[in-house]
């Protein structure tokens with residue numbers, strides 16, 4: 038299967054990179070065509086220029102390549118740390134520019150844009166791996182776990198990907214090596 042893997046973390050030695058490495062290696066060992074993007078390494082430009090916004094507008098060739106890969110993806114992995122209950126800005130910009138109208142969703146013909154969007158992605162499954170320093174209970178009860186709403190409802194469900202799984206690993210800052218190895222094993226076992 039064509040699987041798209043997107044990583045947003047600035048440090049190569051981070052736990053996020055370790056997660057991404059396990060995901061990509063396991064996918065490839067299982068015979069999948071894993072397309073991997075480390076957005077910081079690639080210096081992805083997250084700024085959406087105004088002329089790029091309308092459906093069908095001419096887009097930068099780099100962004101166009103990401104769009105083609107997203108359209109072809111049968112599975113999608115997103116890996117990033119929890120930064121203020123949100124993805125890092127570089128990944129937010131990837132969403133703004135790549136998960137675009139005509140590629141990931143569209144409105145019914147004659148819709149003025151306030152109707153219910155139609156999802157266009159053919160990916161059968163999306164998995165999001167996050168890391169955090171907030172205990173899960175506090176993330177949910179105090180902050181409402183915004184990353185769940187963002188990825189599950191605002192993005193993947195809207196774009197037609199109903200089979201969604203997300204795992205937040207934490208607390209990272211106090212975790213032991215053994216704990217992190219167990220987490221990486223969990224990642225390995227969740228990739229088929």
Ligand SMILES: Cc1cc2nc3c(=O)[nH]c(=O)nc-3n(C[C@H](O)[C@H](O)[C@H](O)COP(=O)(O)O)c2cc1C
Nearest residue numbers: 051052053054118119120121122168169170171209
């Ligand atoms: C700008 C910034 C914002 C952050 N915001 C949060 C936050 O809102 N909640 C949280 O639990 N951790 C937050 N953190 C901590 C990161 O989530 C944590 O360092 C990361 O998940 C650890 O994984 P790593 O070892 O791969 O960096 C923040 C870190 C940074 C740099």
